[in-house]
Amino acid sequence: MADGRKWVTMGDVAQRAGVGTITVSRALRTPGxxxxxxxxxxxxxxxxLGYVLDETAGALSSQRSRVVAALVSxxxxxxxxxxxxxxxxxxxxxxxxxxxxxxxxxxxxxxxxIPTLLGRRPEALVLTSDRHTDSARALLSRAGxxxxxxxxxxxxxxxxxxxxxxxxxGAAITRHMVETGRRRVAFLGLDxxxxxxxxxxxxxxxxxxxxxxxxxxxxxxxAPDRSGPDMGAAGLAEILRRWPDTxxxxxxxxxxxxxxxxxxxxxxxxxxxxxxISGFGDFDMAGVSALAxxxxxxxxxxIGRRAAxxxxxxxxxxxxxxxxxxxxxxxxxx
Amino acid sequence: MADGRKWVTMGDVAQRAGVGTITVSRALRTPGxxxxxxxxxxxxxxxxLGYVLDETAGALSSQRSRVVAALVSxxxxxxxxxxxxxxxxxxxxxxxxxxxxxxxxxxxxxxxxIPTLLGRRPEALVLTSDRHTDSARALLSRAGxxxxxxxxxxxxxxxxxxxxxxxxxGAAITRHMVETGRRRVAFLGLDxxxxxxxxxxxxxxxxxxxxxxxxxxxxxxxAPDRSGPDMGAAGLAEILRRWPDTxxxxxxxxxxxxxxxxxxxxxxxxxxxxxxISGFGDFDMAGVSALAxxxxxxxxxxIGRRAAxxxxxxxxxxxxxxxxxxxxxxxxxx
DNA sequence: CGATTCTATGGTATCGATACCATACTTTCA
DNA sequence: TGAAAGTATGGTATCGATACCATAGAATCG
Numbered sequence: 001m002a003d004g005r006k007w008v009t010m011g012d013v014a015q016r017a018g019v020g021t022i023t024v025s026r027a028l029r030t031p032g033x034x035x036x037x038x039x040x041x042x043x044x045x046x047x048x049l050g051y052v053l054d055e056t057a058g059a060l061s062s063q064r065s066r067v068v069a070a071l072v073s074x075x076x077x078x079x080x081x082x083x084x085x086x087x088x089x090x091x092x093x094x095x096x097x098x099x100x101x102x103x104x105x106x107x108x109x110x111x112x113x114i115p116t117l118l119g120r121r122p123e124a125l126v127l128t129s130d131r132h133t134d135s136a137r138a139l140l141s142r143a144g145x146x147x148x149x150x151x152x153x154x155x156x157x158x159x160x161x162x163x164x165x166x167x168x169x170g171a172a173i174t175r176h177m178v179e180t181g182r183r184r185v186a187f188l189g190l191d192x193x194x195x196x197x198x199x200x201x202x203x204x205x206x207x208x209x210x211x212x213x214x215x216x217x218x219x220x221x222x223a224p225d226r227s228g229p230d231m232g233a234a235g236l237a238e239i240l241r242r243w244p245d246t247x248x249x250x251x252x253x254x255x256x257x258x259x260x261x262x263x264x265x266x267x268x269x270x271x272x273x274x275x276x277i278s279g280f281g282d283f284d285m286a287g288v289s290a291l292a293x294x295x296x297x298x299x300x301x302x303i304g305r306r307a308a309x310x311x312x313x314x315x316x317x318x319x320x321x322x323x324x325x326x327x328x329x330x331x332x333x334x
Numbered sequence: 335m336a337d338g339r340k341w342v343t344m345g346d347v348a349q350r351a352g353v354g355t356i357t358v359s360r361a362l363r364t365p366g367x368x369x370x371x372x373x374x375x376x377x378x379x380x381x382x383l384g385y386v387l388d389e390t391a392g393a394l395s396s397q398r399s400r401v402v403a404a405l406v407s408x409x410x411x412x413x414x415x416x417x418x419x420x421x422x423x424x425x426x427x428x429x430x431x432x433x434x435x436x437x438x439x440x441x442x443x444x445x446x447x448i449p450t451l452l453g454r455r456p457e458a459l460v461l462t463s464d465r466h467t468d469s470a471r472a473l474l475s476r477a478g479x480x481x482x483x484x485x486x487x488x489x490x491x492x493x494x495x496x497x498x499x500x501x502x503x504g505a506a507i508t509r510h511m512v513e514t515g516r517r518r519v520a521f522l523g524l525d526x527x528x529x530x531x532x533x534x535x536x537x538x539x540x541x542x543x544x545x546x547x548x549x550x551x552x553x554x555x556x557a558p559d560r561s562g563p564d565m566g567a568a569g570l571a572e573i574l575r576r577w578p579d580t581x582x583x584x585x586x587x588x589x590x591x592x593x594x595x596x597x598x599x600x601x602x603x604x605x606x607x608x609x610x611i612s613g614f615g616d617f618d619m620a621g622v623s624a625l626a627x628x629x630x631x632x633x634x635x636x637i638g639r640r641a642a643x644x645x646x647x648x649x650x651x652x653x654x655x656x657x658x659x660x661x662x663x664x665x666x667x668x
Numbered sequence: 669c670g671a672t673t674c675t676a677t678g679g680t681a682t683c684g685a686t687a688c689c690a691t692a693c694t695t696t697c698a
Numbered sequence: 699t700g701a702a703a704g705t706a707t708g709g710t711a712t713c714g715a716t717a718c719c720a721t722a723g724a725a726t727c728g
Contacts, residue, residue, distance in 0.1 A: 007478075009713095009714060009715085010714065010715060010716095011715095019677075019678085020677065020678045020679080021678090021714090021715075021716090022677075022678065022679085022715090022716070022717095023676085023677060023678075024715095025715060025716060026676090026677085026716095029716090033675085033676080034676075035675085035676060038676080050472075050473070050476050052452045052453050053453050053715080054453065054455060054714055055453040055454050055455070055715090056390060056393040056394050056399055056454065056455050056713090056714080056715095057683095057713070058453075058715050058716070059390040059683090059715090060390050060391050060394050060683050060684065060685090060713090060714080060715075060716090061682070061683050061714075061715045061717075062683085062715075062716055062717080063683065063716095063717095074415075075409060075418055075419065076412050076415045076416065076419070078409075078410050078411075078412065081408075081409040081415065082410065085409065085410070085436065088435065088436065097433065097435070097454075098433075098434065099432075099433050100432065100433075100434045101422065101432075115386050116431065118386045119386050119387050119388065119389040120389050120390065120431075121341070121388060121389070121390050138384075139384070139386075142384050144341075227618055227621060227622065228618065229618070229619060230622065233622075255618070258619065258622065258624075259622060261624075262622060262624030265624060266624070284561055284562065284563070285592065285619055287561060288561065288563035288564065288567075288593060288596060290563075290592075290595075290596030290599065290600075341684095343684060343685085344684065344685060345684080345685095353707075353708085354707065354708045354709080355684090355685075355686090355708090356685090356686070356687090356707075356708060356709085357706085357707060358685095359685060360706090363686090367705090367706080368706075368707090369705085369706060369707090372706080372707085387684095387685080388683095388684055388685070389685090390683090390684080390685095391683070391684035391685040391686085391713095392684080392685050392686070393685090393713090394683090394684080394685075394686090394713050394714065394715090395685045395687075395712070395713050396685075396686055396687080396713085397686095397687095397713065669727105669728105670727105671726100671727090671728095672725100672726080672727080673724100673725080673726070673727095674723105674724080674725070675722105675723085675724075675725090676721100676722090676723085676724095677721085677722085678719105678720085678721085678722100679718105679719090679720080679721100680717105680718090680719090680720105681717090681718085681719105682715105682716085682717080682718095683714105683715095683716090683717095684713105685712105685713095686711105686712085686713090687710105687713095688710090688711085688712095689708105689709090689710090689711105690707100690708085690709080690710105691706100691707085691708080691709100692705100692707085693704100693705080693706080693707095694704080694706095695702100695703080695705085696701100696702080696703075697700105697701095697703100698699105698700095698701090
């Protein structure tokens, strides 16, 4: 069969079932509009011939691709994976499929991919980044389809956004440190050029820590050969070298926090007695008893599901910014 | 623009540039076949109008969708994410896009999704599972496109497979335990009904442990509300309850192993002195100093890249089984 | 019972890009 | 210089499903 055999067409099915092609189309798309007897005949023919409806043709004639495009920063962080799952499931119920690409956190890559995705004439476009090049913004606003930015709440979304305030999250976790009696609070991050979210978390930290003992910020340049936890360990070392009397470290991500925590243990530092450590994201490992990391939890799947709902609802108000919030999860490290 | 405005078509661009539509098509697809002067005019018109080529129409007329479909068990495990990245990158170089769906490890879901994906007339289909329902197998072999199964080496692939031997991996890690002097070796897994890979790793364990002190196997039923590490901790407790003199625990995944390791620490058991623990997969956290888990590493990205290569090569030998191997990484837990 | 509405079905044009073939023009070489 | 080969471009049919309109027959109702 692999060799040159052409696909069965709707016409073949129609002939076999003794009906018109349009009836086959209706039998498959809107079975309710076809007499049960006819439906049976068509289905039999479909099964016998192993027919699979050609969406490439369907998309052209109906001007509906039944595809939603998504551009994700990375799949390697499970948080986005949960969002993708929520989105996929929500869309599948309405017969929409997801076409996925990744930008590796690079706005140029994003800008290059947008036309490719738009070429598929998707019915909506979902992005997990909130920083776009000018040309990307132009293309997006001209596209004439709903554009949803997830995982952040930009001041001026291209169209609409579903996420939470990273700044508020950063402030909340810092405030938790202060409320539990810490005064000398440091911030540990990575210096990734286009990571707006990290910058916002840092802003949140600043909002909260300004009136206290002053800012203590370490932002390590990312190294491709070093894992997140490794960087966390190095970062804690740097913080303690510069400010030995630090009482708490707010980390920009759980990965960094887990590394910092291990480093503290290695040095025999009492956590949380002498030093408190917090993460951000609540990844799978954060909750296990050995780590028991205090962190900010974001419900990624809920963001994805909500995005799907909004897309399916049909009219997405321009400028909508939907805050899905976050939860402070206190465990054993603060 | 969002309101009812229709997409710019190739005809509009052609008119603007003062050429025929086919010339626009060539200018965009095969720029080398168009005179530089003409190319310039076309490109100018494209930019002015903000034209984006309609792939839904292109797919129909050329009978080439430029899409490869992938059906992944889950995106929540970063290992598959690396494979997807390798695949995406490899395909992008040839202008192919990936259409992704997830099965959540359920063959029925997979079987239901296959027709949907086939409807997009993909040029190849990639699966990360090696168990298929009969109807899925039938559809796949009739599809007339390359079908690649990743992450395993099934005895009878539908078409071709790229992966490694989970059985050999299970045997290798068990042998490592034996070679480092352990005799009473237990296996800790999850009892997920369709997880062939886990079963094969268990087989590998059996191959190796048969002639020793006998099998000690615990397979916990998965609980949706408990994380992998939690299950690992529970599993270790169960093993030690049933066989208190166990010297080594081979875990079916790093997640389980990390939980088991924490539980051992909690009980004050000397690891690796009195008890050795190993994982499988080498996830991000496995290498961090605090865990330092001995494990089996699989290069997921390489599997994805190799799959892309094979798809692009054009002729995929029927029955090909390409072994990408694995590496035993010895760290501090054995 | 005839007029009217509703239901099931079919014929045909259409979506937008590309394959195929044709043609005008340029270059090459005996 | 004229024939042959090559290059750049365009016209038209086509891919396969669906929208739109038409029609035949069944159901409804005064």
